[in-house]
Amino acid sequence: MSHDIFAHLRGRAIAALRLLLPELPEEAFLRVTMEPPREASHGDMSTNAALVIGKAAKLAPPKLAAELAAALAALPEVEEATPAGPGFVNLRLREDYLRAQLPIVLREAEAFGQGAAKPGRVNVEYVSANPTGPMHVGHCRGAVVGDGLAALLAKAGFDVTREYYINDAGAQVQALGWAAYWRYLEALPVASHGLWAEGATPEERKAAVEAAYGTTLQYGGEYLVPVGVALAATHGAGLVPPDTGRLALVRGFTVTAMMAEIREDLALLGVKHDVFVSEAELVAEGKLEQAEALLNSQDLIYRGTLPPPKGKLPEDWEEREQTLFRSEKFGDDTDRPLRKSDGTGTYFANDIANHLHKIERGFDQLVHVWGADHGGYVKRMQAAVAALSNRKVSLDVVLTQIVHVVKDGAPVRMSKRAGSYITLRDLIEEVGRDAVRFTMLTRKADAQMEFDLDLVVQQSRDNPVFYVQYAHARCRSVLRAAGDPSLENLAEAPLDSLTDPAELGLIRRLAAWPRLVEAAAIAREPHRVAFFLNDLASDFHLLWNKGKDDNTLRFIQADAPAATQARLALVAATAAVVRSGLGVMGVTPVEEMR
RNA sequence: GCGCCCGUAGCUCAAUGGAUAGAGCACCAGACUACGAAUCUGGGGGUUGGAGGUUCGAGUCCUUCCGGGCGCGCCA
Known part of the structure; x- marks a missing residue:
């Protein structure tokens, strides 16, 4: 690990205090800091030690500060130690000691800054974009923040695993499958299905598919066209008409294709993951039932109805009995549904399975990077992790706010509907990977940011x-x-x-x-x-x-x-x-x- | 209506509970026969949205109000 001059002198200060106050318990020193003062004229570093332990020591802070200063002034690292203000001790370091840091840096080179190995294992989950299309600018910030955070934790000495949770179960993926099936039909000769006449317009073809199979096509992305072509090339007309098995096959094929695209996008951005976990696989393995049983054994699950939301009621509100998790016992505002009224699992339930999977693999700290629109979801997930781990595992969520892309002083719209959807690839092509990554990290994650395409390529x-x-x-x-x-x-x-x-x-x-x-x-x-x-x-x-x-x-x-x-x-x-x-x-x- | 996040210089943003709240941009005034001036120096600019509270000490923690964003059973 690298030499940290602040940690080093904090240790020196505490050692000096132990000599001065031998009867003081160890806990008294926890709040002692050694940090750079805001005001440079106060010296190189400053400690609040006399202020935070003055009370426990039954000594007036200024008096204790004076004694501590006298002790610290004798250290070989210290040029001058002076009590100041209400009880600070300011240190000016010897120039020799400062200069002696250079060989340390040079011998460690890029490894300089590496922290001591820390106990426990950290799982950082980020990106986790639905495999329903290419990555866009919104995903990009989470990816960069997550990747940077994982690297930072590793640098600080944590044992870090970088994880991607593939949301490949649920309604969105169902819809994706239908859209891919539609593109597949379009790639076939009309005679093989006869849903529309030769030369039908795209709108007519779409309407024909919706009418024939009673579905609504939500994803119309051009990016699914090659998927349809590939399906037609592999299977010919063998998937007509659709049935449960054929649709599952199409879905699996499409998700795989989308994940391949996303992995390419991540590679372009230089974002790495150690583990990709599939939601569908967790469900298939029965992880959901396992999590439910675990919670049930602690009497944390019950059948019940939730109170309606306060204020104006949704039009179609009616009371339904559901399977609920007692998240309120863990600090959430209300209990949360594990199963819908039809008995199928909610997204929350699947995510509980996901977290059980992490806990089982022995992680002590879980960190997630989520978009700010998931803010309301944090408490219930923390409740679930606390329940599943007997409060032993922590979950921290870093929320990333919206990125507004600006070009020529005007906002660039990112809506899919408007058709001017900025993909991650567009962005990297425009300004380069390094500029994207650096810029995305020049704001606190939970602050909205403006990404000015002109500024990031400017040389100034x-x-x-x-x-x-x-x-x-x-x-x-x-x-x-x-x-x-x-x-x-x-x-x-x-x-x-x-x-x-x-x-x-x-x-x-x-x-x-x-x-x-x-x-x-x-x-x-x-x-x-x-x-x-x-x-x-x-x-x-x-x-x-x-x-x-x-x-x-x-x-x-x-x-x-x-x-x-x-x-x-x-x-x-x-x-x-x-x-x-x-x-x-x-x-x-x-x-x-x- | 309830919950979460945010509110700091004209603008974009910093500040593990520490002392006189800092940078950049913009504005004004300066510095190169270059180890690349694509940089640097100096200056004016603030009741940290308002009011209480905790603390030796609050931009930071608590309460409340104002303003903005996001979310609010059977979406993910």
């Missing part, structure tokens, strides 16, 4: 993708000019010459990376990585520009080889941390800008 300060890539390219440019020294050699370089505030500031930023990984992972906020990289790039560009004003700050000094080595070490470490961060985001660092 306003575009964080470019700005960060440019910093890396500049690093590489310097290192190339210096003959690409090895990281091993640079890690041995004497660093005493790094004394400029901009140089030390950059080192401080690099050293903060492990702490950022840890904090962002716990908060499930991968966007923090993007903000960190933007700040890091800013620190580097600043230093670069200082070298323009002051020649002695340029990285390569022809007459000072030792200073040059030190600066190259700094530049190489910067490049390594940028790569480490971009690695979490799944963005490729570039060697040069074009």
Whole structure:
């Protein structure tokens, strides 16, 4: 694991407090933090220790802060420790200690920031788009956030499994099957089914299928045409007329084809999953009944009726008896139906089966990335996971808000009906995978975001993708000019010459990376990585520009080889941390800008 | 009607319960015979939607009101 200077000095502070207050119980130290102060003039880091344990220790915080400061000032890492404000202790680190972080970064390179292995296993489920068509922009954000979050958790030291739940059961897939069957019929010679006359219009053909089989065709997507053609090529007219078995075959074939497309889309986006779990397979295996039995054994299931929604009643409301799960006992607002009034399972029930499947495979923490329209679904699922795992397994849900795509200052409509549906492929083609991924991570997931197609390809300060890539390219440019020294050699370089505030500031930023990984992972906020990289790039560009004003700050000094080595070490470490961060985001660092 | 999410500078957005709420854009004023100025420096801009509360300390937690988004049995 990487050295985290904040965690390290927090440990030092707690050790000092134990000496000062030997009778204090361990729990008293839990709330002690060591973090960078907002105000840079307060020093490199600051601890609230005297404030949070003053009460337990029966000591006035300012007095305790003074004692702690005296103890910390004696540490080899610390230049100065001063009590401040209501009871903070501010630390200024010794420059030697800061500079000593560079060899650590250089030896670990892209692995720098890796957290210590954490106990337990985490399952991150994301995308889980219905296999009813190609991925669109809405799915894309969830995919990128989920993939970034999974990478972030792994970086922080968690054992992560990335999972995709294929919603291949239920009414939508039924409808998909019919639509594919329609396209199949169209791919056959008319004589093989005789549903319409030769030369019938698309509308007439669609109406003929609906009339002949008493169905409503919801999916009319052009993307199903090749599926129909493939079915016709394989089976000829052998699937006419439709029956239960033939439709199941068509459905299976279509879902497989759609999943192949989705996998291609995911590959284009660079989004990876370790496991694909099929809802239909879970149902077929009887996982639903198993989950139901488990809940029933705890008396969490009953037959009953739900109260009607408050306010205006739906037109067709009538009271029906259903199989209900007592989710209210686990903090939900009401109990929830497991089975519809006709006895078939609800989506919720299938999803309970899905979660039982996860729990059985030994995961301790479940994380989901869902669209914001599933917000109302979170509590009941958490209730179900608590019930199934005897409250041992946690479920966190990260909700991603809508993405508004903007081009030339005007919103781009994404409605399927309007026909101007933006697929993920369109988007990647337009701006590139890296820009898509980076941009999708520059906002908190639960904030709506605007995706400006013009901005993300713009080469300027306003575009964080470019700005960060440019910093890396500049690093590489310097290192190339210096003959690409090895990281091993640079890690041995004497660093005493790094004394400029901009140089030390950059080192401080690099050293903060492990702490950022840890904090962002716990908060499930991968966007923090993007903000960190933007700040890091800013620190580097600043230093670069200082070298323009002051020649002695340029990285390569022809007459000072030792200073040059030190600066190259700094530049190489910067490049390594940028790569480490971009690695979490799944963005490729570039060697040069074009 | 009920539930969930959100409300921070003119705009887009940050801020594990920490000290004087920060960046970028826009606006104004500056810096290159380049290790790529596609960058950088400085400046003005705020009652964190309103009001209470908890806390040594609140943009952050609780209550309530206002405003926006999403959802609300037999869709997934």
